Amino acid sequence: MDIKERIERLKREITEHQKRDRSRTVEKLRILLREETCSKKRIKNIDELAEHLEAKVFENKFGKFIVRDELKNSEFYGEEVDKLHILAKEEIFKNFDLSRNIFVDIETSGLSGGVGTFAFLIGVGYLEKNVFKIKQFFLPDLPYEKALLFDLSSLLKGFDSVTTFNGKSFDLPLLTSRYRLQMLKEPLFDLHLDLLHIARRVYKRSFEDRSLQSLEQNILGEQRRGDIAGNLIPDVYFNFLRTGEVSLLGKVIKHNEMDIFSMLKLLSHFVELLKKIEEIKNPEVLYSISRLHREFKDYNTSILLMKRALRYTDNIPLIFEIKRDLSIIYKRQSMWEEAEKLWIELLQETPFEPFPYIELAKFYEHRLQDSNKARGIINILKEKLGAGWQHCTYDDLVKREMRLNRKMEPNEDYT
CATH class of the missing domain: 3.30.420.10 (Ribonuclease H-like superfamily/Ribonuclease H)
Structure with a gap:
């Protein structure tokens, strides 16, 4: 089937879909009109x-x-x-x-x-x-x-x-x-x-x-x-x-x-x-409002709300989002010990998410000046991702490995 035939088929499908929707709407209107039969009235004045x-x-x-x-x-x-x-x-x-x-x-x-x-x-x-x-x-x-x-x-x-x-x-x-x-x-x-x-x-x-x-x-x-x-x-x-x-x-x-x-x-x-923010126990709502406080750089309130949200949820995807954002706030506030703790927790809770590995690698390389430990974290992530690790959406992964290799083996040309 060539492209013209495909376009024509798509047009026919769209037309049929519109007709079905229109017929359903008309049928609903007829039902409502039947319900109003007793009070049916026409007025022009x-x-x-x-x-x-x-x-x-x-x-x-x-x-x-x-x-x-x-x-x-x-x-x-x-x-x-x-x-x-x-x-x-x-x-x-x-x-x-x-x-x-x-x-x-x-x-x-x-x-x-x-x-x-x-x-x-x-x-x-x-x-x-x-x-x-x-x-x-x-x-x-x-x-x-x-x-x-x-x-x-x-x-x-x-x-x-x-x-x-x-x-x-x-x-x-x-x-x-x-x-x-x-x-x-x-x-x-x-x-x-x-x-x-x-x-x-x-x-x-x-x-x-x-x-x-x-x-x-x-x-x-x-x-x-x-x-x-x-x-x-x-x-x-x-x-x-x-x-x-x-x-x-x-x-x-x-x-x-x-x-x-x-x-x-x-x-x-x-x-x-x-x-009544202190009475809220819905973790999704607490997290959403915490992000709004973060927009205004009210980090103390944002941290408080994120911590409370974590207490009320066992949903792993939500936990990941909260801890990810909380760790970024800690990082911006130079609260490195708290940030590292969250990244390590995320390694256990979401082992296939690149984020905590990348952040730990940055932390070990730049803050602790420990390139061996940083490359070790990158290697663990590569093992988790398998053969397709180079296609990781985190482009920083490949670049970071290349830079760490250059640091570790300065005499070898990686260009």
């Missing part, structure tokens, strides 16, 4: 639509749109966010003020972004008089996008920072492009806190799925009931535009509302995590 959504119609010089308000009780008012910069990995977040922050989440006409994708529902949330206020801007028809964005910008410009979930990659770039296409000035913020990035840093080793709903279940202990799948939302909106069918719009509105409120609770969780 914007005032009736607003009433159906328990919202209000607003109008400006560019047209009409719908806004829905919801109030949520919150026990988190932004206290003790002074360490948030550690999770955000940016010193500037020392200036983060929750009272000057707005949460943003959007529902769009497509999940892939691009110029043709637009936001038909933009939800925002912010603290006001000790309650969490959620406002949802809904686009009743495409010609009114400019009207919606114009009023939204008036609200957004009153805040210094924005918090999103994957908003750096999706929500804000998409909104920026829509503002520019509508020839409006896009909203600008001094700070943008993306909670997905923090979740990846903290729970990278704890679980693979770090979607917002997964975090709700695994971290907040909450399970959504009767929620609509995110991949169905664009179809629900386009079905509404074509037919006026509003049976599932309520689920879309509720989905967006839950996303916004979950962001506040997730932020609260992260702040509490740093506040």
Whole structure:
């Protein structure tokens, strides 16, 4: 089979896969529509639509749109966010003020972004008089996008920072492009806190799925009931535009509302995590946070957290990662005795990992000035790796052996 045939076959496979995915999505939508048969309703009038959504119609010089308000009780008012910069990995977040922050989440006409994708529902949330206020801007028809964005910008410009979930990659770039296409000035913020990035840093080793709903279940202990799948939302909106069918719009509105409120609770969780760091017994989380402290050169805290993480795990790959990073800190701090102890332990625990051998060889050669001992360590590693030792990903292995040989046998030419 030549390359052209292979390309054509691949194209056919991709097309078939897309058709299967589309058919599954349509089938899910049909099931949901059947569930809503009893309450099926078609609305074209914007005032009736607003009433159906328990919202209000607003109008400006560019047209009409719908806004829905919801109030949520919150026990988190932004206290003790002074360490948030550690999770955000940016010193500037020392200036983060929750009272000057707005949460943003959007529902769009497509999940892939691009110029043709637009936001038909933009939800925002912010603290006001000790309650969490959620406002949802809904686009009743495409010609009114400019009207919606114009009023939204008036609200957004009153805040210094924005918090999103994957908003750096999706929500804000998409909104920026829509503002520019509508020839409006896009909203600008001094700070943008993306909670997905923090979740990846903290729970990278704890679980693979770090979607917002997964975090709700695994971290907040909450399970959504009767929620609509995110991949169905664009179809629900386009079905509404074509037919006026509003049976599932309520689920879309509720989905967006839950996303916004979950962001506040997730932020609260992260702040509490740093506040009660001494109570954490999850080794993956302790290790992840220790690495963040290391980024800010807070080596004492990083060492403390790594040592605690080691007490709570017997997972060899994780132990290797922790001891590797801990030994590097010891090395940077010239704590050679502690570093050597860890490297020797790793020889026993992970005998086929080149790292401890290379570090010990460096230590013996440069710190102890013992080339024989350094070459002995390299030879042990070569025996462990077998005939393929020269293909070791540690290029330093070959170079180090050559240098040690030159030191030991200075009269022989190794060039």
